[in-house]
Amino acid sequence: MELFSEDRSAQVVAASFANTLDPRLRQLLAALVRHLHAFAKEVELTEQEWGAAIDFLTRTGQKCDDVRQEFVLLSDVLGISMLVETINHRTGGTSTESTVLGPFHMVESPPRELGDNIALDGKGELCLVTGRVTGTDGEPLAGALVDVWQANENGFYDVQQPDVQPERNLRGLFTADEDGRFWFRTIVPRYYPIPDDGPVGELLAATSRHPNRPAHVHFIATASGYRPVTTHLFVDDSPYLNSDAVFGVKESLIRRFPLIDDPARAAEAGLPNPFRTVHFDIALLRADQKQPTQRNRHDGP
Template sequence: MTGFFSEDTSVETVNARMGADIDPRMAEVFAAVIKHTHALVKEIGLTQAEWEQVIGFLTATGQICSDERQEFILLSDVMGLSMLVDAINNRRPEAATENTVLGPFHVAGAPERAMGETISLDGKGESCLFEGRVLDLDGQPIEGARIDVWSDNADGFYDVQQPEVQPKWNNRGVFTTGADGAYAFRGIKPVSYPIPDDGPVGKLLAALGRHPYRPAHIHFIVTAPGFDTLVTHTFAGEDDYLTSDAVFGVKQSLVAPYERREDGAETTWRSPFDFSLTRV
């Protein structure tokens, strides 16, 4: 090894420049990044013009980021990387409810609500009763489980996206289970919606012939003392985008039934779903 750069020895030359006393995990991760990115460039014969396009895309992605918008997270999502990292870090027994991505619209401090109370404050959408139980892997109810829930409104927007339009805490709430592990609350039947596609990531999706839509879903964070935290969604079973979710968040086990009910002139729904938690 001479220390001089060549196409054949590019990986070894770059990785050899790392110091001897750096963090071992940093060294492992960076060495793998260099190995695989250099291999990609060599495999596809990346041109100078194409590399300039890549740099321009990453620059534009950073420039559009703000306190309200994180375009790099969006890029991670549409590449399936967010879901892959989530899957690797949340491996669970087969009987446990599966994790999926948190998403960008969770807000800490949602109001505590009584069981059966509604989270829908704007009066829009088709009413839906969400109910089920929080159980351990032996099927025993978990008392004191906290269920933090949030969803979009009937127009496909979260309250934080429309602070001047929607009431604060619209379609959000926290519920705590009793001895029977049961939960119940009223919300609305969620609707599918597009992720923000007016920036670089949206242009990338269009260039790839992909749509920006997420299938209808409702978010849950379920916590209980002595159990792993569950971050997940349940998805409306008949949604057109279940198998083409823009961020790859759908898992088959998280597709929930939505039972239609006719209540006079009003259409209402019921969506039953049990959550199974793993012990720490």
């Protein structure tokens, strides 16, 4: 084996993986080493800087627990979560765009009936959410599962406030009807900061970035024979749409939440009049449908 040198460092280390049985693992490790070594050489990384980086990653791991995943936050604020999500869920403009899962899908959403109110504490501005799950040709996906979760009126998820919010507050797993329709009651989401009292917060402060996310509701839609999608529903007049701390906003996912003054409809939905509402249709790619490539999406040569 060739001995280590500054000029050939990446090649020497990558060669050490030559006997890796899994070809994909061999490819990933070799590419990782190439890019890491190129980075260190480009910036002339000092020993102190590398030590600080190791300390930062160590503290990031130490901040993780059953209700907090600091490494997910780090991936999010560096844009890696969104990049990986986008690479793996290209839509070609035919299906609902995906976005980040986020660090708070940590518990199973309880099954609920269509029309249920997931705001268990009764706090916040009530809102009716309606939608339909279909394939890309508009075919209704009867029995599709729609998993939803969101923060409360103060910008906290239930797992962040176990002594304040009811368990599984603002979470629900709904089964679409025979026409692929779903509907439920919740509250109008509010913008909020991601947790910034750990290493990721230090990174944001050091780079003069704010920790805020625009108001949104999380969705995961699944149906047999179709590819699942993890996505968000964003409020159109929310602050931070153009500076989401985790780069999760896509224009196709922004919706208006109009105020409806209709006593009969309010009574039917079990909401006070007037009330807020939003409609969010979700289109899924078939499982056997070829995913568009980067070249397809940009129509390049």
